[in-house]
Amino acid sequence: xxxxxxxxxxxxxxxxxxxxxxxxxxxxxxxxxxxxxxxxxxxxxxxxxxxxxxxxxxxxxxxxxxxxxxxxxxxxxxxxxxxxxxxxxxxxxxxxxxxxxxxxxxxxxxxxxxxxxxxxxxxxxxxxxxxxxxxxxxxxxxxxxxxxxxxxxxxxxxxxxxxxxxxxxxxxxxxxxxxxxxxxxxxxxxxxxxxxxxxxxxxxxxxxxxxxxxxxxxxxxxxxxxxxxxxxxxxxxxxxxxxxxxxxxxxxxxxxxxxxxxxxxxxxxxxxxxxxxxxxxxxxxxxxxxxxxxxxxxxxxxxx
Amino acid sequence: xxxxxxxxxxxxxxxxxxxxxxxxxxxxxxxxxxxxxxxxxxxxxxxxxxxxxxxxxxxxxxxxxxxxxxxxxxxxxxxxxxxxxxxxxxxxxxxxxxxxxxxxxxxxxxxxxxxxxxxxxxxxxxxxxxxxxxxxxxxxxxxxxxxxxxxxxxxxxxxxxxxxxxxxxxxxxxxxxxxxxxxxxxxxxxxxxxxxxxxxxxxxxxxxxxxxxxxxxxxxxxxxxxxxxxxxxxxxxxxxxxxxxxxxxxxxxxxxxxxxxxxxxxxx
Numbered sequence: 001x002x003x004x005x006x007x008x009x010x011x012x013x014x015x016x017x018x019x020x021x022x023x024x025x026x027x028x029x030x031x032x033x034x035x036x037x038x039x040x041x042x043x044x045x046x047x048x049x050x051x052x053x054x055x056x057x058x059x060x061x062x063x064x065x066x067x068x069x070x071x072x073x074x075x076x077x078x079x080x081x082x083x084x085x086x087x088x089x090x091x092x093x094x095x096x097x098x099x100x101x102x103x104x105x106x107x108x109x110x111x112x113x114x115x116x117x118x119x120x121x122x123x124x125x126x127x128x129x130x131x132x133x134x135x136x137x138x139x140x141x142x143x144x145x146x147x148x149x150x151x152x153x154x155x156x157x158x159x160x161x162x163x164x165x166x167x168x169x170x171x172x173x174x175x176x177x178x179x180x181x182x183x184x185x186x187x188x189x190x191x192x193x194x195x196x197x198x199x200x201x202x203x204x205x206x207x208x209x210x211x212x213x214x215x216x217x218x219x220x221x222x223x224x225x226x227x228x229x230x231x232x233x234x235x236x237x238x239x240x241x242x243x244x245x246x247x248x249x250x251x252x253x254x255x256x257x258x259x260x261x262x263x264x265x266x267x268x269x270x271x272x273x274x275x276x277x278x279x280x281x282x283x284x285x286x287x288x289x290x291x292x293x294x295x296x297x298x299x300x301x302x303x304x
Numbered sequence: 305x306x307x308x309x310x311x312x313x314x315x316x317x318x319x320x321x322x323x324x325x326x327x328x329x330x331x332x333x334x335x336x337x338x339x340x341x342x343x344x345x346x347x348x349x350x351x352x353x354x355x356x357x358x359x360x361x362x363x364x365x366x367x368x369x370x371x372x373x374x375x376x377x378x379x380x381x382x383x384x385x386x387x388x389x390x391x392x393x394x395x396x397x398x399x400x401x402x403x404x405x406x407x408x409x410x411x412x413x414x415x416x417x418x419x420x421x422x423x424x425x426x427x428x429x430x431x432x433x434x435x436x437x438x439x440x441x442x443x444x445x446x447x448x449x450x451x452x453x454x455x456x457x458x459x460x461x462x463x464x465x466x467x468x469x470x471x472x473x474x475x476x477x478x479x480x481x482x483x484x485x486x487x488x489x490x491x492x493x494x495x496x497x498x499x500x501x502x503x504x505x506x507x508x509x510x511x512x513x514x515x516x517x518x519x520x521x522x523x524x525x526x527x528x529x530x531x532x533x534x535x536x537x538x539x540x541x542x543x544x545x546x547x548x549x550x551x552x553x554x555x556x557x558x559x560x561x562x563x564x565x566x567x568x569x570x571x572x
Contacts, residue, residue, distance in 0.1 A: 012476050012479065013388075013389070013392065013393060013475075015385070016385040016388045016392075017393060019381075019382055020382045020389065020446065021389075021398075021405075023382055023442075023446070024406070025405070027439060027440070027443040031420035031421050031423060032420050034423045034424050034427050035416075035419065038423055048426045048427075108311070108312075108315035108319075109318075111315070112312035112319075115312050116316065124320075126555070127320050127323070127324070128319075128320070130323075130551065133500050133547050133550075133551055134327060134543075134547055135503065136506070137506055137521050137524055138544065139326065139327065141330070142329065142330040143326055144532055145326075145329065145333065146326060148532060152329060182326065185322070236411065239411040240413055240414075243412075243413020243416060245414065245415050246506055246507065246525075250529070260413060260414075276419060277419065280415070280420070283413065283416060284416060291408060294407065294411055295403070295407045295408065298403070298451075299403055
């Protein structure tokens with residue numbers, strides 16, 4: 001016990017804590033406070049493009065003037081214009097539907113992997129992780145190749161006689177769903193596999209011995225036992241999909257935008273930094289509950 | 305009794321095919337001689353030659369590799385420290401907020417991370433460019449390194465460290481000669497993950513970059529928006545190949561480390 005104390009109170013341990021702590025405070029926490037502050041400012045034609053800016057050196061009166069200049073105008077803009085509410089709804093819809101599809105596709109894959117011979121499992125896990133290491137952008141681009149009007153999918157379908165005229169796959173919700181499901185599948189399969197692989201097979205045998213049919217044993221034993229994996233996989237997919245930009249931008253249509261695209265447009269095209277910040281703050285508020293749950297799961301899994 | 309039913313095999317096979325076919329198609333078409341992306345005109349390296357002459361693409365690649373290497377190195381040090389703090393310091397004050405800052409960036413939508421970092425750089429009056437992108441990538445990837453290293457530390461036999469210290473080895477030296485070699489495979493894996501995440505990132509780099517620091521994904525993105533081009537297939541294939549080599553190297557290193565450990569134990 002004494003040795004352990006020596007290790008945790010030495011200067012090395014303190015440095016190990018403070019270096020990442022300071023870095024993340026500076027580059028993760030402080031930036032959020034600034035986003036909140038700018039979401040209360042007004043857009044201006046200036047550098048930086050918002051007012052008021054705080055000048056602490058000018059004393060109390062400057063700070064008072066600064067505080068008086070803040071307001072909720074940008075949030076009123078978010079409420080008054082339908083485009084924002086529609087973007088948020090669209091994002092949540094895409095995230096919810098894709099998470100459901102991912103679960104439906106990912107579960108049988110993870111289940112099959114967990115039942116494969118042990119020697120093969122390491123290879124299968126590697127094959128699932130491999131695309132995760134390949135650039136996101138490249139994976140989305142690969143689908144543009146396949147889905148474009150004279151692309152492979154239309155050619156194959158035409159050759160099979162299923163379609164007679166090329167189908168416009170790109171710039172549609174279908175393309176967004178294909179892209180999202182493809183990109184996030186490893187995030188769903190791996191947590192599911194991790195719990196299914198550890199599952200005690202004797203429980204299923206017990207269920208069978210007691211006369212439960214296989215589908216019933218699956219629903220009443222396997223599924224409840226894999227709930228932690230389902231939860232982790234669903235959160236790992238749902239949260240980032242909600243804020244997704246690249247996939248809807250390259251594969252989706254221009255009629256309804258997801259919130260990530262709306263934020264991007266406000267920032268890069270309209271140069272309205274305060275409204276972009278307000279969008280980010282509201283998105284974060286929407287995601288606080290799932291993020292908190294995710295964090296809780298992570299902490300628990302570390303303590304175990 | 306484990307049974308692999310036909311349904312299990314088919315679902316795994318279909319799942320893997322879905323994950324790998326699109327990339328395979330992309331790689332094959334990068335060797336297509338035809339200018340039309342969808343018509344097969346025979347095998348050719350033509351588009352790789354075109355790529356070599358693309359000055360802007362080359363500059364973007366150099367910038368990306370430099371940013372990825374520097375940010376991954378910094379992220380590996382910071383992330384390993386964070387993992388040690390999380391697993392070794394018990395319940396210190398501020399542990400909750402520390403853990404929150406480690407896990408939140410993993411799932412935080414990139415547009416929020418990118419926007420907030422940019423606004424911070426602007427508020428601080430920092431010139432945007434190479435340095436700001438590198439700092440932004442360090443912030444994101446150190447959290448991934450922390451998680452990878454932490455999982456190794458969690459399954460780590462502390463009695464070896466305790467034995468070293470009982471024999472009078474000072475903590476710093478114990479760390480360097482006992483702990484670090486044992487967690488090295490995870491640290492290396494974390495570093496490689498950080499490199500690939502940095503090379504991959506479009507959104508955060510777009511927010512935090514400035515004049516003169518266009519990364520490879522930004523360059524590819526601006527080309528892709530104009531439509532599919534055979535050169536893009538070629539650059540994507542090169543990136544896939546680089547990542548594949550890195551992964552197999554990492555797998556080889558960790559397998560050798562494991563074999564070494566096993567041999568060491570058998571020798572005792």
